[in-house]
Amino acid sequence: MPYITVKLMEGRSSRRIKLLAAKMTEAVCETLEIKPSDVRIEFVELKAGTFAVAGQIVPEIKDSEGGSQHE
Amino acid sequence: MPYITVKLMEGRSSRRIKLLAAKMTEAVCETLEIKPSDVRIEFVELKAGTFAVAGQIVPEIKDSEGGSQHE
Amino acid sequence: MPYITVKLMEGRSSRRIKLLAAKMTEAVCETLEIKPSDVRIEFVELKAGTFAVAGQIVPEIKDSEGGSQHE
Amino acid sequence: MPYITVKLMEGRSSRRIKLLAAKMTEAVCETLEIKPSDVRIEFVELKAGTFAVAGQIVPEIKDSEGGSQHE
C-alpha cells in the first residue's frame, strides 16, 4: 500500500501519464514517509461516451500537451 | 475528473491526510494542467484485518508522524 | 449485473438511502429493460475527513431531510 | 458527490446509456434533493469473457433495443 486509482478522461499523452506517475509517487512518498516501491498507481482512462455530469454524457477531450482539458 | 482513490492502511493522522490531499492535487494540476476544482480525491482507510499480502493478513500500522510505515 | 456503486458523503438518513435504492432500481430497470433482481446497488458513505475537492478536505454534511447538501 | 459507477455487460447502445445517465441523475437528484451538477456517473462496460457467475464466464449480450438481457 498505498494503492492509488486515477480515473481520468481518455486522451492524455503517454508522456503525461508517465510524468503523473512519477510526480504523484513523489508527493505520496514525501507526505507519508514511505518507500516508492510501496506505491502502486493504476490509471483508468474513461472512454468518451462513458462518463456523465448533470445527466449529460461528457464529450471527448484532446490532450493539447498544453491547453487545459474540459472535465 | 480526475477522480482519485487512495487506498492506504488505517492509522495515518488527519494532519497527514490533509497534507496528502493538498500535495497530490498540486502534482496532478501541474502535470495535467487543470484547475484544482477539477480534482477529487477519496481516501479509503483499510482497517486492520481487512488486507492481505501473500495470503497473510497485514497487521495494524501506527502513524508515528515520522517513522516509516510497514505496507 | 448491473452492479452499481453509489459513493456519497456520510450523513444521509437510512430512509433516504432506502428510497434511493428503490428509485434508482426503477430507473435502471425501465431503461435497460431488465428485471429488478438483476440490479445490485452498493452505497459507500464517505466519512468526514476522507474526501477532498481542490486539495481541501470536504466538511461533514447533515441530512436535513429537506435542505440540499453541500458536495 | 455523489459519484456513481455503473458496471454492466458490454453491448448496450449509446442511446440507452445516454438515457440511463439522464434517468439515474433525475432519480438521485429527486431523492437526495441535490443539483444535477453534483451528480457524476461512470459507465463501466464489462467485455465478454471478463465476468463470471458461479465460476462460469458469462457469454456476450446483444442490446436488442427491446429484448431483456441475460445477466
Add this chain to the structure above:
Amino acid sequence: MPYITVKLMEGRSSRRIKLLAAKMTEAVCETLEIKPSDVRIEFVELKAGTFAVAGQIVPEIKDSEGGSQHE
C-alpha cells in the same frame, strides 16, 4: 499485481476472513503461476443497510461459522 477486492456482507468471523485470504491466494498463485508475494487482497465488508438487491436493502447476516449466509 494482481490486486483483488472482495466485497461481502459484514458479519463473517476474522478466522474465516484469514482462511479466505490464504485459500484465494493459493488458487490465484496456482492458476497464474505467480509468487504469493505478488498477490494483494482487500476485504470490503458492506455494513447492513448499505447494499440493495431488486431495490430492497439486504438485511444483516450472521456468521454461524457453519450455516450458509443469505446474499
Add this chain to the structure above:
Amino acid sequence: MPYITVKLMEGRSSRRIKLLAAKMTEAVCETLEIKPSDVRIEFVELKAGTFAVAGQIVPEIKDSEGGSQHE
C-alpha cells in the same frame, strides 16, 4: 455477494482466466460455505502503460502459459 474484482496486467490467456474464475469460486464457496451462484467475479485487465510501481510505468507481460509474470 460476494462480488470479487481481480485486477491483473493484460496478457493472460482466456483459458487461464476461465480456470481462475472456477478455482477462485471454489475457494470462496468452500471457505464461506455459500452457493457458487452467489459468487460474481470481474476481471479487470490493466493495459500496458496504465500501471505504475515506484513511480515507473510497468512494461507489458506475456502469458507464456508457463513462465512466471513480472508484477
